[in-house]
Amino acid sequence: MNENLMDKVVSLCKRRGFIFHSSEIYGGLSNTWDYGPYGVELKNNLKRSWWKSVVYERDDVFGMDAAILMHPKVWEASGHVDNFFDLKSDCKSCKKRFKAADLKETKKCPECGGELTEARAFNLMFKTHQGAVEDAANAIYLRPETAQGMFVNFQNILDSKHPKLPFGLAQIGKAFRNEITPGNFTFRTREFEQMEIEYFVRPEEADKKLEEWIEARFNWYLNLGVRKDNLRRRPHGKDELAHYAKACTDIEYNFPFSTKGGSASGGGWSELEGIANRTDFDLRQHSQASGKDLQYFDNVTKEKFYPYIIEPSGGVDRSVLALLVDAYNEEKVKDDLRVVLKLHKDLAPVKVAVLPLLRNRPEIVELAKKLTRDLKKKMVTVYDDTGAIGKLYRRQDEVGTLYCVTVDVQSLEDKQATVRHRDTMQQERVSIDNLKNYLEEKLT
Ligand code: GAP
Secondary structure (H helix, E strand, O other), rough: OHHHHHHHHHHHHOOOOOOEEOHHHHOOOOOOOOEOOHHHHHHHHHHHHHHHHHOOOOEEEEHHHHOOOOOOOHHHOOOHHHHHHEEEEOOOOOOOOEHHHOOOOOOOOOOOEEEOOOEEEEOOOOEEEOOOOOOOEEEEEEEOOOOOHHHHHHHHHHHHOOOOOOEEEEEEEEEEOOOOOOOOOOOOOOEEEEEEEEEEEHHHHHHHHHHHHHHHHHHHHOOOOOOOEEEEEEEOOOHHHHOOOOOOEEEEEEEEOOOOOOOOOOEEEEEEEEEEEOOHHHHHHHHHHOOOOOOOOOOOOOOEEEEEEEEEEEHHHHHHHHHHHHHHEEEEOOOOEEEEEEOOOOOOOEEEEEOOOOOOOOHHHHHHHHHHHHOOOOOOOOEEOOOOOHHHHHHHHHHHOEEEEEEOOOHHOEEEEEEHHHHHHHHEEEEHHHHHHHHHHHHH
């Protein structure tokens, strides 16, 4: 484990505008984070890649965007009111709070050795009130998972799209959990974003489809360039399964910090995404609670039944963190240390930076700015003339910019610019007329 690496990534995130502490000028709200200019680009690129792979590149999954607020009965039927809680103990001396699961056999406070309170159940859902009156009748929850928005729309999808099994729904959105032990930067927070698929299948096909989704999702992370050594699949033990699941396999990443309680196996390995077989639990529960028949009718076999649901459920923030850690590289270049984020080309927040070699030469600046305007129409491009070229390169390396295009005196004559490649630092001269095509080809 390399806790030092984590400090470096957290520091880079703040220094270069990826992730800031929320409400920092007021001392910060604990374990809450804001994404800055580069962070939001990285996050959006990640979400776009997910959507492309699970919606656009398939013909059996449809997108959705359900509301965060839902009828309170949803959470009774889903089992979250009765089952979605953690057991917690407080230290009577230092007042620290612990998840009972993390304490295992320990009877004393792991921080100060003080006496612990009895473990008490603590529901993880955020409760609030809808409308002007704050009474029990108006109580409402912030959703702890996006999944339920897809289950309660099952009939709407059948009526509007008439899909045949197997088919799925995909959604990206915020979820909220009043976690007892948030921490490790954006790894466990109370407000976070999920990318979830609810894939409806015939019950007898569920085991096979579960395996297929585990493979598909594992490969998605690999295709985004995550190092193979840092990824693994881990099937859940029976005692770990959520109240709705029959089986579940986590895709885990080897984070550079101890994820006490984050994974049964401990160490840095912890969950990026869970792929579960939720059986017909949710559709049955909602049928019963709403009085609406949510069974599927098979036109060919004339059978009516509740489909099983295979659910690949990943975290946006956790994936962004894993990608940042994975992409962080330090390289010795002569007497200098080059920090470079080797992010996949689809994920890099900035694709091209245009840098004039001499900022006091108006013709060079003008040409560089014109080039920037042209490239901006096709790819995320920035212009920077605020330092010497070496410094500008380092700055772009730190945020993972793929190509730096330098305009110099010679460019005015031969109409060529120097393209520097992030990962190899190799440079080549490319005709300015052909630059857009050249870069587009590299990026696709
Ligand atoms: N619908 C199933 C479900 O919500 P989960 O394993 O509780 O399953 C899915 O959550 C994913 O959401 C996790 O794999 C993780 O990436 C992310 N996630 C869950 N709780 C989180 C938290 N407190 N902070 C950040 N991400 C979280």
